[in-house]
Amino acid sequence: MDKGHLLALDASPRPLAFLNLPPFHHRGTMSADHPSAGGRGRRSSVEVDFFSDDKQKEAAKKTPDPPPGGLAIKKKADLTINLLPAATRDDDDEPKMQQQQQLPALQAELGRMNEENQRLRGMLAQVTTSYQALQMHLLALMQPQAQHPIPPPPPPRQFLGLGPAPEEPSNSSTEVVGSPRRSSSTGNNKDLQAAERSDSPDAAGGPSSTAGWLPAEGRQQQEASMRKARVSVRARSEAPIIADGCQWRKYGQKMAKGNPCPRAYYRCTMANACPVRKQVQRCAEDRSILITTYEGTHNHPLPPAAMAMASTTSAAASMLLSGSMPSADGTPMTSGNSFLARAVLPCSSSMATISASAPFPTVTLDLTHGPPSAARPLAPTTPQFHLPQAPLYNQSTKFSGLHMSSSDGTGSTPPSAGPPPPIGIGLADTVSAAAAAITADPNFTVALAAAISSIIGGSGGHHHQQQHGLQQGANANNNNVTSSSNNTATSNNTNSETQ
């Protein structure tokens, strides 16, 4: 199936030049565009020989320089074009006649490949649809839960509730805490701000942050619960900020008590009124650890990379708020609990903790345990918390995670090794390795491909979800891999050091 998955990717309009998939050596799928072929003046020989072992050898002879490593998969059209010259060239020992005879066979092969591509595309589309449906269903299920748990005291302050302010009673049970909004909604002009917020898409339902960008209903519901929850990610990173695919603008910096490192405040600038904010601060004990706390939900569509992170954080927040995350003693976590409990996040318990003691319920994903960032191999045995988002998350951020999980669980995959999609891990992974991972296209590609293959060929349950996520990511990535990098770079550039 790997082949199929790759093909699916291949089907995307964008040349997957970044797709560096050594492990996936699929004769048929490797198009003539492979760097080894396309890059050289004489691609024809390679292309023609592509389907023949013997010829491959021959080609190898002719092309001393090894392929650049990137596995570029192109559209058949390109392949065809590349093939033609082969037949006409007046190259040395290869008789034209012979090549011409091969043409039909090659073309037939191409035809088959095309068919398969089409088929895979169809599958992908189906999976995507299924994923979306599942996601919505999940949201629907989660929301009610969020309302059941101990009803937290009604929000002390009221948001100038224009419209469906998240805090509004309807599902405000999730109003977990004096949310961050508290300050925002505070005082004078702040009231105004609050008003704006409620007015703005943000308040209106802009939600989707965490869950990426969700359409209307889901968003609304989700936002209510998510808004007050925070998802904190601890990861080792030298970068000043985590490259999560979103665009952030720094609006403040403060010295926080008990930490010599300043805390930087960022807000999402991908949309005018996006309510999502994040705080970035280095760990006092270990400054190599970057603590990023996300809050709020995006009220705008997100790029794949951002979606991954958003989805992950959203999922974590949802669980937290919904009480679906059992505490250490097995009782459901509620916003009311005032202690640190180990969350049963997919990842090991040591990686995710829930803190309700803080003003806001916070899920902390700690990725600092173990090898830093991208290269860190996560335990393949980690419990799985298969949320649709996980894949996305991994995909967009840290591909290592995907790679690991999908590749075979061996975790042997290089730079980007990572465990499966446990949210926590993925997230952490993402965070910690974000910069490196995203900028490292090859890894990204590998992980993506691996993830897709694993998902498709893997388990059935979340199969669709993952696939969808991947698919989205894949498609988007096809167009956005570079943009992701750009975003990342932008973020890094635009965001000043927090210290």
Added chain:
DNA sequence: CGCGTTTGACCAGCGC
């Protein structure tokens, strides 16, 4: 000149 960051100030919540 526009955009983003820096930084001091302001405000509200909370604890004592």
Added chain:
DNA sequence: GCGCTGGTCAAACGCG
């Protein structure tokens, strides 16, 4: 009631 702290604003500043 006061002080501390967190969060945000907005003018000033710097950079491309």
